[in-house]
Amino acid sequence: MLENKNQNTTSLASLGEFGLIEHLTKMTTIQNKSTVKGIGDDAAVLKLKNETLISTDLLIEGVHFDLAYMPLKHLGYKAVMVNLSDIYAMNGMATQITVSIAVSNRFSLEALEELYAGIHLACKNYKVDLIGGDTTSSTKGLLISITAIGEAKKEEITYRNGAKPNDLLVVSGDLGGAYLGLQVLEREKQVYQVDPNSQPDLEKYNYLVERQLKPEARKDIVTLLKELEVKPTAMIDISDGLSSEILHLCKQSNVGCDLYEDKLPLDQQVISTCEEFNMNSTTVVLSGGEDYELLFTVSQKDFDKIKGNPHLTVIGFMTEKNQGVNLVTRAEQKIELTAQGWNSI
Amino acid sequence: MLENKNQNTTSLASLGEFGLIEHLTKMTTIQNKSTVKGIGDDAAVLKLKNETLISTDLLIEGVHFDLAYMPLKHLGYKAVMVNLSDIYAMNGMATQITVSIAVSNRFSLEALEELYAGIHLACKNYKVDLIGGDTTSSTKGLLISITAIGEAKKEEITYRNGAKPNDLLVVSGDLGGAYLGLQVLEREKQVYQVDPNSQPDLEKYNYLVERQLKPEARKDIVTLLKELEVKPTAMIDISDGLSSEILHLCKQSNVGCDLYEDKLPLDQQVISTCEEFNMNSTTVVLSGGEDYELLFTVSQKDFDKIKGNPHLTVIGFMTEKNQGVNLVTRAEQKIELTAQGWNSI
Numbered sequence: 204m205l206e207n208k209n210q211n212t213t214s215l216a217s218l219g220e221f222g223l224i225e226h227l228t229k230m231t232t233i234q235n236k237s238t239v240k241g242i243g244d245d246a247a248v249l250k251l252k253n254e255t256l257i258s259t260d261l262l263i264e265g266v267h268f269d270l271a272y273m274p275l276k277h278l279g280y281k282a283v284m285v286n287l288s289d290i291y292a293m294n295g296m297a298t299q300i301t302v303s304i305a306v307s308n309r310f311s312l313e314a315l316e317e318l319y320a321g322i323h324l325a326c327k328n329y330k331v332d333l334i335g336g337d338t339t340s341s342t343k344g345l346l347i348s349i350t351a352i353g354e355a356k357k358e359e360i361t362y363r364n365g366a367k368p369n370d371l372l373v374v375s376g377d378l379g380g381a382y383l384g385l386q387v388l389e390r391e392k393q394v395y396q397v398d399p400n401s402q403p404d405l406e407k408y409n410y411l412v413e414r415q416l417k418p419e420a421r422k423d424i425v426t427l428l429k430e431l432e433v434k435p436t437a438m439i440d441i442s443d444g445l446s447s448e449i450l451h452l453c454k455q456s457n458v459g460c461d462l463y464e465d466k467l468p469l470d471q472q473v474i475s476t477c478e479e480f481n482m483n484s485t486t487v488v489l490s491g492g493e494d495y496e497l498l499f500t501v502s503q504k505d506f507d508k509i510k511g512n513p514h515l516t517v518i519g520f521m522t523e524k525n526q527g528v529n530l531v532t533r534a535e536q537k538i539e540l541t542a543q544g545w546n547s548i
Numbered sequence: 549m550l551e552n553k554n555q556n557t558t559s560l561a562s563l564g565e566f567g568l569i570e571h572l573t574k575m576t577t578i579q580n581k582s583t584v585k586g587i588g589d590d591a592a593v594l595k596l597k598n599e600t601l602i603s604t605d606l607l608i609e610g611v612h613f614d615l616a617y618m619p620l621k622h623l624g625y626k627a628v629m630v631n632l633s634d635i636y637a638m639n640g641m642a643t644q645i646t647v648s649i650a651v652s653n654r655f656s657l658e659a660l661e662e663l664y665a666g667i668h669l670a671c672k673n674y675k676v677d678l679i680g681g682d683t684t685s686s687t688k689g690l691l692i693s694i695t696a697i698g699e700a701k702k703e704e705i706t707y708r709n710g711a712k713p714n715d716l717l718v719v720s721g722d723l724g725g726a727y728l729g730l731q732v733l734e735r736e737k738q739v740y741q742v743d744p745n746s747q748p749d750l751e752k753y754n755y756l757v758e759r760q761l762k763p764e765a766r767k768d769i770v771t772l773l774k775e776l777e778v779k780p781t782a783m784i785d786i787s788d789g790l791s792s793e794i795l796h797l798c799k800q801s802n803v804g805c806d807l808y809e810d811k812l813p814l815d816q817q818v819i820s821t822c823e824e825f826n827m828n829s830t831t832v833v834l835s836g837g838e839d840y841e842l843l844f845t846v847s848q849k850d851f852d853k854i855k856g857n858p859h860l861t862v863i864g865f866m867t868e869k870n871q872g873v874n875l876v877t878r879a880e881q882k883i884e885l886t887a888q889g890w891n892s893i
Contacts, residue, residue, distance in 0.1 A: 239599060243800070244708050245637035245785060246603035246698065254584060255600060258591035259680055259695060261648040265687040292590035303606040303693055335604055341691075342610040348648055348693035350604060353591065363589050440590060455588070 212311035215340075224338050226312070227319045231326075231333045235298050237354070238332045247334035249299060249352065254360060256297075256353040258289035264344035271395075272388040275314055277416045278347075279321025285442070286351035287329055288420040288495045292440035293362070295355030296425065299334045300326065303348040305341035318347075329422055359434065361499070366437035366456035370500040372519040373435075373509060375424045377468040378445060379484060382491025383476045384408065384415030410472045418495045424514060425497075431508045435499035446489040447542045448498050450528060456500075459526035462519040462540065465533050489530070489540070557656035560685075569683050571657070572664045576671075576678045580643050582699070583677045592679035594644060594697065599705060601642075601698040603634035609689035616740075617733040620659055622761045623692075624666025630787070631696035632674055633765040633840045637785035638707075640700030641770065644679045645671065648693040650686035663692075674767055704779065706844065711782035711801035715845040717864040718780075718854060720769045722813040723790060724829060727836025728821045729753065729760030755817045763840045769859060770842075776853045780844035791834040792887045793843050795873060801845075804871035807864040807885065810878050834875070834885070 215223060228242050240248040249255075262268060262282050270278070283300060290297040302322055306315065326333050331351075391403045405412050421440075428435065437456050439448045445462075453460050467488050477484040500521055501509065509515050519531075529537040560568060573587050585593040594600075607613060607627050615623070628645060635642040647667055651660065671678050676696075736748045750757050766785075773780065782801050784793045790807075798805050812833050822829040845866055846854065854860050864876075874882040 240707065245634040245783075246601040246640070246696070248638070248705055249600040249602065250702075251596070251600055255594040255596055255697075256591040257594065257644070257646060257680060257695070257697065259646045259648055259682055259693070261650055261682045261684050261691075261693060263650055263684060263686055266650075266685055289590040293593070295591070299602070301602060301604045301695060303604055305606055305608055305611075305691065335602060337604055337606045339606050339608060340611055341608055343688045346606075346650065346686075346691060348604070348606060350602070350646060350695040351591070352600075352602065357595075360593055362585065438590075 212313050215306065215308065215310065215312060215315070218312065227315060227338070228333065230319070230323050233332050234330050235332050237298050238334055241332060241334040247299070247301070249334070251298065251354045253354040253356045256290050256293050256295045256355060257350065258286060259348070259350040260286050260289070262347045264346065269392070270345070271392050273416060275317035276321035279318040280325045280417055282347045282349055283322055283325035283329070283331070284418050284420045284495060286349040287331065287422070288440040288442070290351050290353035291420055291422055291425045292438050292497060293353070293355060294359050294425055294428070294435065294438060295353040297329060297331050297351050297353040297422070299332045299352040301335040301350045302333060303337040305339050305346040307341050307343055307345070310345065329420070361435045361438040363437050363439050363452055364455040366452055366458050366500040366521050368458055368521050368523050369503055370436050370521045371503060371506060371517050372449070372460060372462065372498070372500055372521060373515050373517050374441070374445070374468065374496055374498050375421050375514055376494070376496045377470045377473065378441070378494050378496060379473045379487040379491050380411050380414035380470055381418060381493035382487055383473055383480070384411035384413070386480060387411055387476070388415060408472060408476060410470055411476060415493065418493065420495055421497045427514060433501055433505045433508050435501055438497060438499035441492070441494045441496045441498050443492045444490045445498065446540050449540060450542050452498065452500065453528050456521070457524055459522035459524050460519055460528045461522055461526070461531050462529065463531050466516060466518040468516040557658050560651065560653060560655065560657060560660070563657065572660060572683070573678065575664070575668050578677050579675050580677050582643050583679055586677060586679040592644070592646070594679070596643070596699045598699040598701045601635050601638050601640045601700060602695065603631060604693070604695040605631050605634070607692045609691065614737070615690070616737050618761060620662035621666035624663040625670045625762055627692045627694055628667055628670035628674070628676070629763050629765045629840060631694040632676065632767065633785040633787070635696050635698035636765055636767055636770045637783050637842060638698070638700060639704050639770055639773070639780065639783060640698040642674060642676050642696050642698040642767070644677045644697040646680040646695045647678060648682040650684050650691040652686050652688055652690070655690065674765070706780045706783040708782050708784050708797055709800040711797055711803050711845040711866050713803055713866050713868050714848055715781050715866045716848060716851060716862050717794070717805060717807065717843070717845055717866060718860050718862050719786070719790070719813065719841055719843050720766050720859055721839070721841040722815045722818065723786070723839050723841060724818045724832040724836050725756050725759035725815055726763060726838035726840070727832055728818055728825070729756035729758070730838070731825060732756055732821070733760060753817065753821060755815055756821060760838065763838065765840055766842045772859060778846055778850045778853050780846055783842060783844035786837070786839045786841045786843050788837045789835045790843065791885050794885060795887050797843070797845065798873050801866070802869055804867035804869050805864055805873045806867055806871070806876050807874065808876050811861060811863040813861040
């Protein structure tokens with residue numbers, strides 16, 4: 204599907220650079236008043252009322268994604284999510300993105316249209332405007348560079364460094380699903396390579412596969428926290444794995460942490476698939492990445508506001524720095540957390 | 549120099565992703581009050597008083613640059629210039645950049661330090677803060693993605709679409725140098741490939757080589773125009789060649805243009821090197837890119853303010869759309885301009 208061998212596909216060279224950008228972005232609609240001028244000039248012009256938030260991420264074929272099982276539309280959607288997640292992790296609202304892509308001539312126009320369909324859908328669902336970017340050829344593969352822009356009132360911005368001892372450690376949603384989804388897809392890819400006629404039955408892994416292929420950034424949690432009148436003391440998004448993110452929060456806030464193994468929120472598919480793959484679910488949660496949930500700390504006085512909320516789980520509490528960063532196991536042993544949440548380079 | 553074969557160089561893997569980012573950005577200093585929070589959280593936080601300007605560019609090894617003759621420090625500097633130029637082309641001031649890089653394991657830490665030395669120098673010279681980015685591995689070569697952020701008062705922002713018939717067409721500096729610099733360097737590369745002991749004598753091309761390897765974005769022109777109390781009616785930067793940029797201005801402003809061949813500003817080295825290479829200097833100016841000068845239109849009433857300024861040259865005037873976009877040759881013939889200013893894809 205991706206290879207440009209089909210006579211019905213259109214080569215990129217036939218459009219030229221400007222024609223290509225125009226074609227891919229003609230579907231763009233502006234939803235935010237803060238977008239004064241989008242695509243089409245030397246720079247976009249924004250009128251943001253509050254503090255501006257900026258974050259950027261680079262996704263590279265063969266390093267961050269594998270087109271063998273990642274449909275291009277999903278890839279476009281996910282690439283936007285990864286970036287918006289960083290804005291939500293500041294307790295802000297994302298308003299605009301720029302998208303730059305580099306593609307080798309193996310991609311057809313139709314393939315890029317699929318990619319942009321995902322990007323446009325993400326923009327629509329999250330009320331974010333596509334305001335610019337760059338399109339160029341690459342000598343190898345596909346590369347996507349996105350910069351997300353957002354805004355937040357000064358007093359609402361949540362940094363990584365505000366956690367205090369005794370604050371509660373809270374996570375949204377459940378963890379480990381995206382990593383297991385990747386394992387399932389990798390296994391199917393290997394089966395397919397041996398027997399191209401095999402028909403994968405991914406039904407029993409549908410939640411995991413969706414977590415991997417079509418994650419949703421937790422804009423809803425930022426809204427929920429405002430409704431609950433809870434301002435987190437520190438926040439980060441979970442891209443590299445829970446362990447790595449907790450260590451970031453602790454280092455920057457100069458605190459320690461006790462994380463409770465028996466509190467980790469796990470979907471039933473995570474539990475059953477861990478059993479099937481003979482994996483430890485705690486290891487998967489601590490080290491597996493790409494869940495794009497929000498991890499934050501709140502003052503104990505806010506406990507009543509979040510208690511019992513189906514979207515939020517208290518998984519531990521912050522301590523003095525000299526107490527260290529620990530996992531308290533089901534057997535009530537304390538084990539020091541290490542940054543296994545490690546991806547590329 | 550770039551290959552990581554030397555025992556004295558440091559492999560990137562030994563630092564890890566976070567260690568690498570920390571190492572490369574530790575030299576970062578914040579110069580702008582508008583930078584509330586730079587590198588180190590999920591997103592940077594800015595407090596911009598005026599309208600926000602955003603522009604982004606992607607530079608790829610083998611497509612946009614050749615490390616055979618482009619020193620990494622120069623590459624870092626130029627990558628920043630390319631992006632700042634877009635902000636100045638809006639008549640704004642650049643304030644921040646994000647820099648994302650993807651590198652293959654052929655690059656050592658010391659090589660990336662060189663690249664960042666150029667990036668930091670550009671930030672220092674142009675009073676721009678490095679506020680974020682992403683660092684990742686690539687399967688091939690080096691890639692740099694930069695997003696530039698700037699600001700301008702609403703009434704000062706200059707779009708591409710404001711040119712009116714009878715406005716004067718003005719360009720800063722001189723043109724064609726960067727393209728010829730590239731030709732000189734390409735020739736030296738070929739000589740070197742045949743005879744690695746050859747010693748290039750680039751002295752007589754020093755201006756051209758500098759225009760190619762270390763261009764300067766024209767922040768000074770934005771300042772100059774404010775001092776002269778001239779607000780351009782339309783503006784664009786010259787990245788792809790004069791012809792292509794004039795066509796953009798005319799299309800977006802819905803006007804025509806007469807460009808005078810005998811008015812094109814040429815450095816003496818451009819003239820002499822065109823003779824040596826048997827090239828037509830007008831073709832070089834129209835089609836050669838990367839000069840990063842500013843091209844803009846001003847109302848005739850502002851002519852006295854810019855007349856005789858050594859940094860500015862009036863090269864033509866805008867006409868009604870039905871007059872077309874023309875080059876008026878030295879022989880007073882009118883030739884229709886076409887977009888030969890074409891680079892990649």
